[in-house]
Amino acid sequence: xxxxxxxxxxxxxxxxxxxxxxxxxxxxxxxxxxxxxxxxxxxxxxxxxxxxxxxxxxxxxxxxxxxxxxxxxxxxxxxxxxxxxxxxxxxxxxxxxxxxxxxxxxxxxxxxxxxxxxxxxxxxxxxxxxxxxxxxxxxxxxxxxxxxxxxxxxxxxxxxxxxxxxxxxxxxxxxxxxxxxxxxxxxxxxxxxxxxxxxxxxxxxxxxxxxxxxxxxxxxxxxxxxxxxxxxxxxxxxxxxxxxxxxxxxxxxxxxxxxxxxxxxxxxxxxxxxxxxxxxxxxxxxxxxxxxxxxxxxxxxxxxxxxxxxxxxxxxxxxxxxxxxxxxxxxxxxxxxxxxxxxxxxxxxxxxxxxxxxxxxxxxxxxxxxxxxxxxxxxxxxxxxxxxxxxxxxxxxxxxxxxxxxxxxxxxxxxxxxxx
Ligand SMILES: CSCC[C@H](NC=O)C(=O)O
Ligand SMILES: [Zn+2]
Ligand SMILES: [Zn+2]
Numbered sequence: 001x002x003x004x005x006x007x008x009x010x011x012x013x014x015x016x017x018x019x020x021x022x023x024x025x026x027x028x029x030x031x032x033x034x035x036x037x038x039x040x041x042x043x044x045x046x047x048x049x050x051x052x053x054x055x056x057x058x059x060x061x062x063x064x065x066x067x068x069x070x071x072x073x074x075x076x077x078x079x080x081x082x083x084x085x086x087x088x089x090x091x092x093x094x095x096x097x098x099x100x101x102x103x104x105x106x107x108x109x110x111x112x113x114x115x116x117x118x119x120x121x122x123x124x125x126x127x128x129x130x131x132x133x134x135x136x137x138x139x140x141x142x143x144x145x146x147x148x149x150x151x152x153x154x155x156x157x158x159x160x161x162x163x164x165x166x167x168x169x170x171x172x173x174x175x176x177x178x179x180x181x182x183x184x185x186x187x188x189x190x191x192x193x194x195x196x197x198x199x200x201x202x203x204x205x206x207x208x209x210x211x212x213x214x215x216x217x218x219x220x221x222x223x224x225x226x227x228x229x230x231x232x233x234x235x236x237x238x239x240x241x242x243x244x245x246x247x248x249x250x251x252x253x254x255x256x257x258x259x260x261x262x263x264x265x266x267x268x269x270x271x272x273x274x275x276x277x278x279x280x281x282x283x284x285x286x287x288x289x290x291x292x293x294x295x296x297x298x299x300x301x302x303x304x305x306x307x308x309x310x311x312x313x314x315x316x317x318x319x320x321x322x323x324x325x326x327x328x329x330x331x332x333x334x335x336x337x338x339x340x341x342x343x344x345x346x347x348x349x350x351x352x353x354x355x356x357x358x359x360x361x362x363x364x365x366x367x368x369x370x371x372x373x374x375x376x377x378x379x380x381x382x383x384x385x386x387x388x389x390x391x392x393x394x395x396x397x398x399x400x401x402x403x404x405x406x407x408x409x410x411x412x413x414x415x416x417x418x419x420x
Contacts, residue, residue, distance in 0.1 A: 010122045010401060011105070011394050013039065015097035017118050018107035023082040023094075029146050032080045033060045036117070036144060043125045046142075053146070053158040061164070062142040064124060066135070066412060072171025073139035074411050076404075077361060078117035079148030079155065079176070082109040089388045103394040110392040112385035113176040115400065116376050117144060123404035130405075136412030141168060148361050151314055156361035160368065170370050171418070172335045172411065175362040178385065179378040184351035185343060185403075188374030190326035191356045191363050192246055192282035193315030195292075199223055199301040200276040200308050208269035217258060219305045220275040226299050227251060227279070246357035249292065250282045284355055285324040289317055315363045325363060327371040329353035334416050335371050342410035346403040348377070371418065377403040 020031045033050060040046045040062050047063045060080075066073070085094035085108040092098035092106040099105045107114075120142045127134055147155035159165050180186045201223070203216035234248040258275035259266040283292065293311070301309035316325055331337045343350055362372040377400035384390040 010118075010398060011099070013122070014115070014118045014397060015099070015105060015107075017114050018097035018105065018109055019095055021095045022080050023084045023108055024149055025084070027081045027146065029056075029058050029080055033058055033144065036060055036062075036121070039121055040142075043121065044128055046124065049164075051159070051162070051164060054154050057146040057154045057158075059146060059155065059159060060144040062121075062144075064136060064140040064142075064412075066138040066140065068137050069139050071138045072169050072417075073141055075141040075143055075168065075170055075173045076116075076120045076408070077143045077145065077156075077173060077175045078113045078120070079152075079361065080117075080144050080146050081149050082112065082114075083149050083386050084108075085390075086388065091389055094390075099394065104391045105394060105397070106389060106391040108390055110390050111179055111376070111378060111381070111383075112390070113376060115378065115392055115397055116176055119377070119397070119400045119404050120408075122401045123408055126401060126405050127409060134409065136408075137415065138171070138412050139168075140408060140412045141170075145361060152361045152364065156364045160364045170365070173362070173365045173370055173372040174339075174407070174411075175360055175365075175372055175374050177374040177376040178356065179376065179381040179383045180351065181380070181382060182351070183379055184349045185375070185377055185379055187329065187339075187350050187353050188356040188362075189329040189353045190285050190324075190366070191315070191359045191374075192250075192284050193313065193317055193325070193363065194359050195281040195283055196312040196314060197251075197279045197281050197296065198276055198310050199279075199296075200274065200310075202274050202306045203271075205273040206271050208267075208271055210271070214306065215271045216273055216275040216306070217271060219307060220258070220277060222305060223300050223307060224253070224277065227253075230295070230299075244354065246282075246355040247284055247286070249284065249287050250280075250357070252280050254278050254280050282357065282359070283317060285317055285326050287317070315359055316367045319367050319369050321369060323369075325366045326355075327366060327373060328420065329373070333371060333420070334414070334418050335411070336373075338410050338414050339373060339375075339407060342406040343403060345410075346406040348379070348403055369420070371420070376400075 022032050037048050049061045052058050094108040097107040145155040177188050201216045201219035203214050203219050231251050237243045255278040258272050260270045301307040365372045378396050
């Protein structure tokens with residue numbers, strides 16, 4: 001037991017990273033960055049830099065210089081933070097990185113996304129060990145950003161505004177993806193964008209015993225019915241196999257807020273004058289934003305039903321050139337071909353490129369027109385991000401390092417260019 005703990009292997013290093021609690025609401029970014037910097041310093045030719053985006057939000061940028069640094073560089077991104085975990089509901093404590101006898105490592109962040117953060121480094125170490133003469137053609141950057149799980153606004157969102165970012169002269173980026181339950185790796189060429197939407201009804205207050213028209217609750221409940229129908233129409237397309245989950249507009253209620261407080265809860269004999277509901281709406285890049293706005297305005301929160309609404313867009317549907325926010329995943333994008341071939345050479349196979357159902361920091365790059373793929377090399381693995389008992393098998397983790405060895409070698413050696 002003892003010697004296991006003290007051995008220094010890719011698995012033990014992964015476990016050590018997982019044991020650093022970077023879950024919200026109090027992510028220990030300092031400890032994570034110190035750990036990563038120490039490991040990076042043990043690998044030749046890696047330079048490190050810490051940049052504070054806010055006093056409490058640092059990022060770590062590592063650079064492996066290429067032989068032709070004037071070429072656009074490539075960047076491998078991961079986020080430092082994790083979502084919270086409820087320890088009571090886990091079979092092993094979420095920051096123990098406990099490894100079971102069948103090799104599964106349990107930890108918050110094991111899949112999302114501390115695996116890739118360490119795999120990037122392990123693969124560079126392995127490349128340098130197996131081929132001491134290898135020098136990348138392009139600069140290779142490894143980036144660790146804070147605050148992704150809370151929207152990235154104090155993380156990647158701020159970083160892309162800095163001159164340090166501009167100086168990277170980025171040509172291509174890889175970011176996190178998702179586990180694949182089958183034998184093929186998944187790759188993502190777009191995210192959906194969140195529209196956090198709150199609808200609010202006002203109405204006539206009155207005694208809880210009275211039947212009358214135009215109460216706030218009645219007005220809100222009518223909207224809930226309309227929204228439920230919309231949700232069903234989208235979900236039906238998915239159930240019928242006409243679209244993937246991530247290709248439709250999803251809408252899910254996330255809070256309800258109404259009632260008149262009383263010492264024991266709510267006044268049960270008062271019909272309140274205000275009621276509101278919040279929704280997490282996700283828009284694929286193919287969706288028509290004007291049409292959606294019209295639906296919300298005319299059907300979900302019609303003024304004639306005494307309703308108002310507020311949409312808070314947390315991402316972008318178009319890039320700065322006005323094009324839908326997606327990266328071309330076909331051979332007319334040479335980065336795609338190089339990436340695809342590298343995965344094949346590593347003995348893997350990619351399934352059909354997908355839109356990611358949720359949202360990542362990749363949107364900040366795609367917005368600037370930088371081609372970006374989401375990829376986390378975990379196959380034959382249940383999708384456990386944000387779930388209880390998030391875990392990753394040691395063999396899957398180690399295979400991922402091999403895959404990145406091929407990917408990093410190929411992408412960093414790519415001589416061509418891509419104008420789009
Ligand atoms: C407001 S951007 C939100 C980012 C977040 N990412 C991971 O879960 C998500 O909700 O998809
Ligand atoms: Zn993530
Ligand atoms: Zn996440």
